[in-house]
Amino acid sequence: MxxxxxxxxVLRGVDLAAAPGEIVAVLGENGVGKSTxxxxxxGLQPPAAGELGVLGRPPADEPAFWREVVLAADEPAWYPGLSVREHLELMHAVHGAARLEVGAALDAFELAGRGDVSPLALSTGQRQRLCLAMVLLRPSRLLLLDEPERGLDTAFRRRLGSYLAGYAATGGAVVMATHDPALADAVATRRVLLETAA
Ligand SMILES: Nc1ncnc2c1ncn2[C@@H]1O[C@H](COP(=O)(O)OP(=O)(O)OP(=O)(O)O)[C@@H](O)[C@H]1O
Structure with missing residues (x-):
């Protein structure tokens, strides 16, 4: 497309496929079009030409689509008055069939000691861990992750890699834009290097 x-x-002739169980790393310099x-x-930006199918149909910004697909890009708006734990509980309650219990998610994302504070009281890396916990707690078939390593220390980046591998091992597909070659090396089953559209 x-x-x-x-x-x-911005993008010319991009040809990409991701199958269930695959982790596709999209690499390339700033401004090359990874977020786009x-x-x-x-389904938030229609292509000017070409074809695009996600889970067997054109992507569409509507509830049925978002029940199966997660986009984690910019930091989300946090609910005023809700704690870290309550954000996870909300995700758990809304989505049902959660992949993780709230306590397990707090432990896995090293937030157990910060469960009662507002997300705004977390550090940048802790807030990113909360974003990722919310993403991985809910059921989905496709994760679209924009620089999921953002703000994470080296050790937690490795853990993120193992969590993404676990997600893929249960049949999920991941497409992630990343500036972290080590993360791509560790988990990507396919790499796509974008170059500036001529
Ligand atoms: N809303 C917009 N209107 C016009 N041009 C845009 C818009 N958003 C982004 N662009 C341009 O589109 C190109 C691709 O941007 P994009 O954010 O997809 O790049 P990226 O590869 O994700 O970059 P980075 O690594 O810095 O996150 C850039 O040249 C950018 O300036």
Missing amino acids: DVELAGRT LLRCLA
Whole structure:
């Protein structure tokens, strides 16, 4: 597919497939179009040309689509008055059939000691861990992750890799834009290097 933003071709001839159980790492320099590609896969940016199918149909920004697909890009808006634990409980209650219990998610993402505070009282890396905990707690078939390593220390990046591998091992597909070659090396089953559209 080709993608244009403000009349400029940002992506040209991008050809990408991700099967269940695959982790696709999308690499490339700043501004090359990685986030734009994820937005296309999430149905938030229509391609100017070409074809795009997600889970067997064109992606659409509607509830049925978002029950199966998660886009984790910019930091989400946090609910005022809800603690870290309550954000996870909300996710658990809304989605049902959760992949993780709340206590297990707090432990896995090293937030057990911070469960009662507001997300705004967390450090940048802790907030990113909460984002990822919310993403991985709920059921889904496709994760679209934009620089999931953002703010994470080296040790937790490795843990993230193992969590993504675990997600893929249960049949989920992951497409992630990343600037972390070590994360890509550790878990990607396929790598896509984007280059500036000529
Ligand atoms: N809303 C917009 N309108 C016009 N151009 C945009 C818009 N958003 C992004 N762009 C441009 O599209 C190109 C691709 O941006 P994108 O954010 O997809 O890059 P990226 O590969 O994710 O970059 P980074 O590694 O810095 O996150 C850039 O040249 C950017 O300037």
